[in-house]
Amino acid sequence: MSAPVATKNLIEVRDLQVHFGLNTSFKSRLTGRGGASVKAVDGVSFDLAEGEVLGLVGESGSGKTTLGRALLGLVRPTAGSVKLRGEELVGQPERALRPKRRHLQMVFQDPHASLNPGMTLQTALAHPLQIHKLTSGNAETEAKVRETLELVGLYPTERFATSYPSDLSGGQKQRAAIARAIITGPDLVVADEPVSMLDMSVRAKILDLMIDLKHRIGLTYVYVTHDLASAKFFCDRVAIMYLGRIVEIGTVDEIFENPKHPYTQALIRAIPEPNPDKALPRDLPRGEIPDAARPPLGCAFHPRCPKAFDICGWESRDMRAILEQRWVEGGEDLYNAERPLVGDLEKLDEAGHDAFVPAGSGKDPGALLAMLEKIREEEPDEPLWKGVNAMNAEAHGVRIAFEPGIDPPLYDTDSSRAACLLYKPE
Numbered sequence: 001m002s003a004p005v006a007t008k009n010l011i012e013v014r015d016l017q018v019h020f021g022l023n024t025s026f027k028s029r030l031t032g033r034g035g036a037s038v039k040a041v042d043g044v045s046f047d048l049a050e051g052e053v054l055g056l057v058g059e060s061g062s063g064k065t066t067l068g069r070a071l072l073g074l075v076r077p078t079a080g081s082v083k084l085r086g087e088e089l090v091g092q093p094e095r096a097l098r099p100k101r102r103h104l105q106m107v108f109q110d111p112h113a114s115l116n117p118g119m120t121l122q123t124a125l126a127h128p129l130q131i132h133k134l135t136s137g138n139a140e141t142e143a144k145v146r147e148t149l150e151l152v153g154l155y156p157t158e159r160f161a162t163s164y165p166s167d168l169s170g171g172q173k174q175r176a177a178i179a180r181a182i183i184t185g186p187d188l189v190v191a192d193e194p195v196s197m198l199d200m201s202v203r204a205k206i207l208d209l210m211i212d213l214k215h216r217i218g219l220t221y222v223y224v225t226h227d228l229a230s231a232k233f234f235c236d237r238v239a240i241m242y243l244g245r246i247v248e249i250g251t252v253d254e255i256f257e258n259p260k261h262p263y264t265q266a267l268i269r270a271i272p273e274p275n276p277d278k279a280l281p282r283d284l285p286r287g288e289i290p291d292a293a294r295p296p297l298g299c300a301f302h303p304r305c306p307k308a309f310d311i312c313g314w315e316s317r318d319m320r321a322i323l324e325q326r327w328v329e330g331g332e333d334l335y336n337a338e339r340p341l342v343g344d345l346e347k348l349d350e351a352g353h354d355a356f357v358p359a360g361s362g363k364d365p366g367a368l369l370a371m372l373e374k375i376r377e378e379e380p381d382e383p384l385w386k387g388v389n390a391m392n393a394e395a396h397g398v399r400i401a402f403e404p405g406i407d408p409p410l411y412d413t414d415s416s417r418a419a420c421l422l423y424k425p426e
């Protein structure tokens with residue numbers, strides 16, 4: 001789908017941050033390790049034109065839902081700006097946000113949980129009209145409910161108006177949830193995985209309905225999903241998220257035809273997986289997403305990146321990951337030969353551009369250095385070695401000095417914008 005001709009921005013987001021404080025123990029506060037937070041959204045900026053559909057795509061925990069909720073004022077941002085038609089929403093008291101809520105609606109993943117089982121659709125849909133005082137009198141409310149049921153394809157409307165959620169199929173429930181979201185005449189709808197709990201057979205129908213509604217009643221969508229294939233079908237533009245940041249943003253054509261960020265490339269390679277929830281990058285050097293409370297230095301993706309190079313942010317923790325991976329893959333003999341030369345691996349967990357690899361008890365740091373040099377020779381393609389400036393034996397271990405890393409902003413490429421140092425201008 002090609003991008004619509006942009007008219008004007010409905011939403012402007014600048015450097016938005018949502019940090020959640022972690023419950024830290026008294027002891028951890030005493031030892032100076034308290035006050036940790038998860039940077040669920042960590043400096044996100046984008047514009048959304050009227051009538052546009054923007055996909056937020058990324059693995060679990062990348063911050064998609066928190067960003068979507070922050071746009072609607074359902075989560076209080078820590079810092080930054082969200083403007084709706086030029087009007088600042090961040091920092092407004094609830095009293096000022098309330099009248100704006102009818103313009104900002106959300107559709108959730110689980111239609112069953114989002115509908116009250118004890119209410120008929122007539123009652124459930126009338127509720128927001130009454131709260132926002134959008135109709136005068138029962139007859140007008142009832143007519144508006146019927147009109148909306150018709151819009152979402154729930155007809156005969158007389159029958160559906162008196163139905164309870166338990167009378168409906170999954171697809172019909174999601175239609176009812178969409179009806180409730182659109183009945184107040186919103187401008188922006190954040191749809192959070194709206195089809196992922198539905199049968200395959202009805203997913204496309206619900207997305208078709210949402211596209212149809214966009215044209216008929218002028219909606220703008222933010223579509224939150226794990227599933228790049230559905231984003232390709234539904235969106236005009238896509239923002240790929242990783243650990244609270246947008247790492248690439250572009251039109252659907254740019255993202256799918258010419259992905260720039262190594263993370264986007266890995267996500268796209270994973271698309272043929274029939275179960276979209278499992279369609280996550282499998283072919284990366286290291287699989288796991290890092291802890292969002294302790295993001296990697298430099299580019300947050302560098303520990304998993306097959307294309308990482310010297311300035312990507314190598315640090316002490318990466319050395320531990322590489323040693324452990326080598327021993328897991330290399331088998332027992334390799335482990336038995338190499339592991340005793342190294343002391344407590346937890347000492348490598350502190351973030352920092354210098355790594356100090358302690359020698360094993362009674363072991364010679366020179367032997368440890370020789371082992372690390374041997375690993376470097378055997379694994380020349382391991383990107384970490386590109387970032388090693390020096391390795392020297394000291395009294396109790398080996399000190400490794402890494403090239404200082406750079407935390408990349410979104411750079412212009414010849415198509416999309418990508419937060420990757422491969423595109424850093426000279």
Ligand SMILES: Nc1ncnc2c1ncn2[C@@H]1O[C@H](COP(=O)(O)OP(=O)(O)OP(=O)(O)O)[C@@H](O)[C@H]1O
Pocket residue numbers: 020021038039040058059060061062063064065066067226292
């Ligand atoms: N209320 C909260 N308190 C503390 N941490 C939170 C809270 N909500 C989200 N997080 C954390 O923020 C990060 C982003 O979560 P979020 O749900 O926004 O990601 P997501 O990409 O939508 O993931 P999923 O696809 O699994 O829903 C995660 O590390 C999550 O654990």
